Amino acid sequence: MVEMRASDILRSVFELNGFANIQTRGLEPLDELRRKGEITKEVYVVRRLHADASDADELGLHFDLTVPFARYVVDNAGRLNFPFRRYQIQPAWRGERPQEGRYREFWQADIDIVGESVLDFHHDAEVALVMLEACARLSAELGIAPVRMRINNRKLIQGFYAGLGVSDPLAAIQAVDKLDKIGEQGVSALLTEQGIASGEVAQILRFAAIQTSTPGFADMVRALGVGTEDLDQGIAEVDQLFQAVHEQFPDNVVVDCKIARGLDYYTGSVFELELRGNESLGTICAGGRYDSLATDGRKTYPGVGISFGITRVFAPLISKGLLVASRSVPSVVLVAVDSEDTRAQANAVAALLRSRGISCEVSPNSQKYGKQIRFADRRGIPYVWFGGVDGQIKDIRSGDQADAGADQWTPPADDMAPKILRADQ
């Protein structure tokens, strides 16, 4: 129930911002999945239990929602209006070793904006702001911690590395991306293995250490004495993105030059979000700009997007019992049953309540009233109805009981739907 409520909130924010829903199939041709960088080893391959030679298609389960979306855009380009804005809330799969915070099957909520040949830079700020708005709603309504968004830019990184003469910038990026896991020494060793001289390794680590929540970051980068055209463009983009986000969420954004994202399709802005005070949960939301992921060979569809990890955020809160529903069922009312002979009367009461939007269920048995009340209590159902259409309603929390007509009685608004509560607040 908690994850569904979270999905509802995300969907509501995305739709308020004009994003249209699409669904893509979970099974994709394996070739589509296989060429998109580091992830390959974790892809799940799928075949029929009794496959035969005529099963030519190799299929796999998608490991994110960006790669299938890029395929969708290329397949449907003729029917779409660009820039095309969509959201997608679906499961994805990775062949992970089971461990804390890693899931084989996990729900994600993605927004992306894709253009035809061009996509203005202001959309980078737009997807960042929409996701921060969604996170603020999740904080307010479900009590998750406030977020910190770390931003960086691939042009900035690659421009810096190019200025240092690094020959394989993507390999260096993937090494630096492991900084939090293996530390400076580990990354240093990886970079040295890649043939990068110790002076340049030191510069890469100095660059990766830049982190600031003030607009002064450009000077910090320039102080390292490296200058290329890509670097300048990267600085300009980070500046523009930081200012747009900082203006609306001054406490939630940091420029962090070590953020790179492992996936090789990012070409500009990159985002990573964590929960403040809950950093051990890792990255709960990430994304960036991908200028050449979606292409049919002739035309390219540049995009920018960001993905919220619903399972990543909520599964630990649920399993630790920190988020609980005020009741386990949607029912506001249990309609009691006198005897099996009058079950039809109870059904009629329930039908009238439902016709006015009041969720209810009819008692499965006609045991003593005390037992039926305990049945409601165990599920957290707040009200029990006795008698026919002109009957009585009992609030089992207070014990109050009063005459009521099933065509008129309405519960307080606060009781209409189950509430999600923080157990520790």
Place this chain on the structure above:
Amino acid sequence: MVEMRASDILRSVFELNGFANIQTRGLEPLDELRRKGEITKEVYVVRRLHADASDADELGLHFDLTVPFARYVVDNAGRLNFPFRRYQIQPAWRGERPQEGRYREFWQADIDIVGESVLDFHHDAEVALVMLEACARLSAELGIAPVRMRINNRKLIQGFYAGLGVSDPLAAIQAVDKLDKIGEQGVSALLTEQGIASGEVAQILRFAAIQTSTPGFADMVRALGVGTEDLDQGIAEVDQLFQAVHEQFPDNVVVDCKIARGLDYYTGSVFELELRGNESLGTICAGGRYDSLATDGRKTYPGVGISFGITRVFAPLISKGLLVASRSVPSVVLVAVDSEDTRAQANAVAALLRSRGISCEVSPNSQKYGKQIRFADRRGIPYVWFGGVDGQIKDIRSGDQADAGADQWTPPADDMAPKILRADQ
């Protein structure tokens, strides 16, 4: 958008009737999936692309939502309150040859009620009625044809077959289940292969031909001259179910003795629904009673449920263009942009509209107003906003334009969300 609207309607009806939502994982241990009858050959097996010897788990994608739900009940029996009512709206997968009306990946919406050791028979009627209510809502709001529910009962069938001395009733049921596909001659041949004598084959076919929408079916069965205790109980159950459903949906229910369902876990009532006047679409919804599917060896959790095929119903209507959305995006308003220098002002207008629940998007560019209006028109967005918070709103369908404040202006209720329209009505 159509399938999401359908899911929203189904969810709303299920929750009004007190069903709680659960999700189960798409990947299940293969052993769980493999033992549940005819389906085995269509199960998708899943392994990591670079699997190694330590990958002991064999996994498969679930092929329906009933089998995973049975596993869920057994795994969580200690924490659940019985009878437990849940709905589940998720994709399922079958390794089908691609052909009209068959999908490798399809969405289903299931409701089930499961008891601990016992489950009263009135729940069979309850799930049937809730699904018929949901179908009526889908007819009213999305224009699908009215449904016909065919009901039968495994006890009735097995009691009849036992009376005839058929040694493997399940094999006979699976043969009769093919009646619509291979005709009487085909079924007759299959039954003969099973060693059933020609007189009994004729009786089986006479029994399977019984079909009526009046309560007189018991006499039609008894006229065949076969009598067993199971048969009597089957007749009583069909009678009770038929009357309960017929009372509320007199035009939508038929007793049909050929309905059997291929899956071997059904033990009592079975349901199949089709769209009236659209029978070529096949079974769009099906289910039944399963008294021994969910068991931990010591305790059994009898259940009854019914499953609506969202993809089965809506994919053909969408692909034929029969169901279309009144606009392709949720946005009610496009906020025009004068120039890139005033984009922040347009963003402020949009934020105010959204704070009052009005979905909108800001123009991606600052081209001439005529081009921005065409941008809205191509997406079906009905309104364009010009200027700042105190600006002007234009209804681009009528051309009317008027002063408006972004903190006050509200569109007519009818324009708030995209509508789903039948193209042929």
